[in-house]
Amino acid sequence: MVNLSPKTHFRWLLSACFAIGTRLVLAQPAPLAGIPLPLNDLSAFAPSTPNWRIVGAVRADLNKANTLITDKGTGVLANIPLDKAPADSKNPYKYDLFTTLQHGDVDLELDYMMATTANSGVYLQGRYEIQLRDSWDVRTPNVHDNGAVYERWDEKRPDGQKGYEGHPARQNASRAPGLWQHMKISFQAPRFNANGQKTENARVIRIELNGVIIQEDVELTGPTRGSAFDNEKALGPIRFQGDHGAVALRNIRYVTYDKPRPELINLKYAVYKGKYEKEPNYDKTAPESEGATTVLSASVSRIPNEFLIRYTGTLRVSEPGEYQFNLGVPGGGGQLKINKQSVIAPGEWNARGKATLPKGDLPFELLYAKFVDWAQPALGLTVAGPGIREYAISDGVGSTGEEVDPIVVEASTNTMLRSFMDVPGEKNSQGRTLRVTHAVSVGSPEQIHYTYDLDKGALVQVWRGSFLDATPMWHERGDGSSRPTGMVQRLGTPVLFLSKLASPQANWMADTTGSSYHPKGYVLDDSDRPTFRYQSYGASVDDKIRVLSEGKGIQREVSVMNPASDLYARLGSGTTITALENNLYLIDGQTYIKIDNVSGAKPTIRDTNGRQELIVPVKGKLTYSILF
Template sequence: MIKLSRMARFGGLMGIGWTLSTGLLTAQPAPTPGIPLTLNDLSAFKPAAAHWRVVGAVRADLNKPNTLIIDKGTGIVVAQPTPAKPGQPTDPKASLFTTFDHGDVDVELDYLLASKSNSGVYLQGRYEVQLFDSWDIRTPKTIDNGSIYERWDPKRGEGRYGYDGHPARQNASRAPGLWQHLKISFQAPRFNANGQKTQNARMVRVELNGVVIHEDVELTGPTRAAAFDDEKPTGPLMLQGDHGPVAFRNIRYVSYDKPRPELRDLKYAVYKGKYEKEPQYDKTAPESEGTSTILSSSVSRIPNEFLIRYTGTLRVSEPGEYRFNLGVPGGGGLLKINNQQLIGPGQWNGSGKATLPKGDLPFELMYTKFVDWTKPALGLTVAGPGIREYVISDQNGGDGEETDPIVVDAPTSTVLRSFMDMPGEKNAQGGTLRITHAVSVGSPDIVHYTYDLDKGALAQVWRGAFLDATPMWHDRGDGSSRPRGMVQRLGAPVLFLTQLASTQMAWPTDTTGSGFRPKGYALDASDLPTFRYQSFGASVDDKIRVLPEGQGVRREVTITNPASNLYARLASGMRISALENGLYVIDDQHYVRIDDLGGAKPTVRESNGRQELIVPVKGKVVYSILF
C-alpha cells in the first residue's frame, strides 16, 4: 500500500548556491568555493591537546568501538582522546578552535566517526551541530547525528534540564568509518550599540550527506558543553574532541561580514497594457506612480497586463563582484545597475553579475506581466563579496504558484515503479542517465533501494525518507520519482552477471549477447519482492532484504545452471580497499561484506581507470552493502 503525505514547506534565506524557497524559486548563482583550512599541520588552530594530530589516512573497525586506525601523511586532522574519568574536569584544550573568529558563515567539511563515537561542530564555539554514530537510528533525537544539541539548565528541575534541542528531520547518516559531508549556513546573533542582543542566532540551513535536515532554526542561546556561556557577534569554529575519536578533512568556510547594498530613493511607475518589450517612457503616460521603500509587485493594482518600472539608487559599500537573481512570473524582467544591463528582458527567472564600485549607483528594474494564469510576484536576490545572498525585495519571485509536493512513505514494505534519474551518470547523448524500468522498494526500517529490471542491477540504496513522486504525478508528469533520503548510488547499472573468458576482459555495458530476459518479481507474504530473470542460459532469483537495525541491505542471488566462466560484479569504484573479515570499503562511501560465495574467491581488478570487485559464480552469491 502506498501512503501519500504532504511535505512541510520551509522558508527563510539560504546559503549561497542553495534554493531560496520551495514554492517561489529564483535562479541560483554558483556556490562560493570558500577559504580552505590548511591541514598540513595544526597552524590553522589554536594550541590543542596532544590527542589532536594531522594524518594522511584514517579508517575505523566496525567491531571496535571508539577506535580509529591512522596512517602518516597530511590533509586530515584527527582526535583520539582518552575517555575522561567520572568527575574529571574537561581539558579546555581538548577541543580544537580555529584561529579565526566568524559571525555569519557557511561551513563545509567532511568528517569520519569511529564506531559508537561522539563529537560536534560548534559555531562560534557556542552552538553545536551534533556528530554521532547514529547508523542504526530510525527517528533522530537531539543527541543524534546532525541534530542541533539541546541547551542545559539544572535550575529547571529533574527531567527538565535539557531544552531547545532540535532533532534532525531524518536520519541521513552513514556508517562509522565512512566519510560524511556536512554543510552549515549560520547567522550570528545581532546586538545593538549597547551590546544588548536584538536577534537570536540561527541555523539558516544544515545539510548532511546531501539531505537538508534543518532550515531556519532559531537558537536561543549556547548549547550544552559550549566553550562559552555568553553570546557575542563573533567566535571561533570549534571541533569537539573530548568525547570520542573523530577525523575531519576538506574544511572550508565563507564569512559574511560586509555591509549589504541598500536601495535608496526608489520611485515606481505603473503602465497599463500588454508590454512584451520595453516602451518609450517619455511617450507613455503611467497609470500610477509614487515612491516606495521596497521592491514589490503590489504597487500595481492591475492583476494582469501591466508594466512596473522602478528607478533609484543602489548604495554599495563593498566594491567587488555581485550576483543578482530576478524572478518575475508571467512575463519578463530587466535589471540595470550603474548603467549596465545585467538581466535582459523576456525572462521569468534571470540572473546576472557585475563588478560594482563603491558608491551610489543608478538602479533600474522593470517587470512586465502579460500571462494571466500566474499571480504577480517580484523577487530580487543579491550576493556579493562577504555578503550572503539575501532578498532585497518583498518576496523571492518565481512562478507565482506553489506545487504541493507528493511524497510516498513506506510504513510497510512498499513497491513503486517509475523512471529514476541517476545524477552523475551520463547517457549516450551526454545527459543524465535515466533508468526506464526502475523498481523502488521502501522499508519501515528507513532503508530503501532501486532495482533496474532491464539489467538485473541494484542501482542505489538510501537511508531516510522514501520517495518524492511530485515529478511523476504533478500536472502531466514525466514519470520519474526521486529518493528523499541519504543516497548511495552504485554507479551506472550494468549486468550483475556476465561471462568472462579472462579476468582482464572489460565488463559489458549492455545486455548484447547475454540472452538477458527479465521475468518480473514475486512478492512473499511480507510483500517483499524477489526479482527473476534469465541470463547466459541460467535462471536467476535476486533477493534483497534490509539488514537488522537498518545497517544496509543483504543481497542473495541464486543462479540455477550457471554457464562456464560466469562472474558476478559486486562493486565498482575509483578505489576499493580490502579490510578484515571479508569487508571491503568502496570510495570511502560504503562497505561490501562478503557473506557466502560458495567457496569462490573475490578479486579486485583494474578496469578502464576504475576498480571492480568480481567473483566467479558457483551457484549462489550472498553479500551485504553497509552504508
C-alpha cells in the same frame, strides 16, 4: 508577446506544469568555493592537547568501539582520545580544539568520519553545538544524534525538563562509521546594538547532511549545553569536541559574511497599463501611476494583469566585487540593469545574473512585465556578493502564484513503486542525465530502500531515511519519474550483474547484447518483499534483496541455476576499492561491500578504464551485503 528591447523578446513558460518549481529561493546563491582551513599542521588552531593530530589517512574498525586507525601524512585532522586522560575541572574543554579564526555569520562545509559508537560535535562560535555522532542504526533521531542542534540546559528546571530547545535532524541521513560524511552549515550570528545588548538571536539557517536538508531556520535563544562560554558575542571560534569520541575531519572550508549590504536609495516607480510589444518610449508614454518608494514590490500596481512596472534609482555599493542577482517575476518576464550594464537580460520568470560592481552610487533599473492572467503578481530580487550572504532586497522572494504540495510516498510497510529513475552524475549516449526506464523502487519500514533496474538485473542505488517524492511523476501531466528523499548512495552506471568473461581481465558487458537476458518479473514473499527473476546466459536467476537487521544496509542473495563456467558477478565499482579485514571492502570511502558467502570463490579487485571493479566467479549462489 512582450518585448523589453527593440530586438529581444521575452521567453516565457505557457504550461503550468513547467512553471511549477520556479519559485525564487532565498539563501541559495551559487556555491562559493570557500576558504580552506589548512591541515598541513595545527597552526590554524589554538594550542591543543595530544589527542588532536594531523594524519594522512584514517579508517574505522566496525567491530571495535571508538577506534580510528591512522596513517602518517597530512590533510586529515584526527581526534584520538587519550587513554585514561584525566578530567580538568578548571578547564572542562581542555581536550577540545578551537580555531584561531573568529567568525560571525558563516557557511561551514566539512567531511567527517565517525568511529563506531563515537560522539563528537562542532560548536559554532564555540557556543552552539551541531552533533556529530555514529547514528548509523537509528531510525528516529533525537537531539543526541547526528546532525542535531543540541539542546540547552538549565539545572533549575524540573527533572526531565532540564534539557530544552533541542532540534533533532528531520530524518537520519547518516552514513556508517568509517565512511566519510559531508555536512554544510549556514549560520547567522546573534546581533547586538551599540550598547552591546542582544537585538536578535543566533540562527541555524540550514544544515545539509550527505545531500539531505535536515535543519532549516532554527532559532538559538542562547548557548547550547557544553558551551565554552556563558555569554554570547558577535564573533567566536569554531570548536571541535575532543573529549567524547574518535572523529576525523578533512576538507574544512568556510565563507564569512561581514561586509555591508548594498542599499537601494532614491527609488521611484512607474506603472504602465497594457501588453507591450516593445519597451515603451517613456518620454512619450504616460504611466498609469508613479511615485517614490523605499522597497521593490509588485504591489505598486493595482492592475491584476497586462502591466509594466519600471523601477529606477540608485544602488549604493560599499564593497566592490562580483555580485549575484536572482530575479523572480511570475506571470511574465523581467530585466535588470546596474551601472547602465545589463545584469539580467529580458527572460523567464526566474533568472540569475552576475556583475562586477565598483564601490559607489550606481544607476539601477528594473522592469517587470506581467501578461499571464492566471499567475499572481509578485516581484522578488535577491543579492549576494563578496562577504554578503544572499538576502532579499525586495519585499518578498517571488513565487509562481501557484504552490504545489509535494506528493510524497512513505514506506510505513514494505512498498514498491514502478517509475522512471534519473541517475545524477551518469550520462546516456546523448550526453544527458541517465534515466532508468524500468526501475522498481522498494521501500521498507526500517527506512532502508533501494532501486532495481529490471532491464539489467542491476541495483541502481540504496538509501536511508524517507522514501520517494513522486511529484514529478503524478503532478499534472508529469514526466513519469520519482526521486529518493533520503541519503542516497548511487552505485554507478547500471550494468548487468552477471557477465561471461574469457579471463578476469576481459571487459564487462556494456549492455545485454549477447547475454540472452530476459526479465521474468518478481514474486513477493509473505511480507510483500520481492525476489526478482530473470534469465541470463542460459541460467535462471533469483535475485533476493533484504534489509539487514538494525537498518545497517541490505543483503543480496543471488541464486544462479546451472551457471556457465566463465560467469562472473560484479559486486561493486569505484575509483578506489580497498580490501579490509573480515571479507570487507571499502569503495571510495562511501560504501562497504561485505562478502557473506560466495561458495568458496575468490573475489578480485581489478583495474578497468581508469576505475576499479570488485568481481567474483559464480558457482551457483552468492550472498553479499552493502553497508552504508
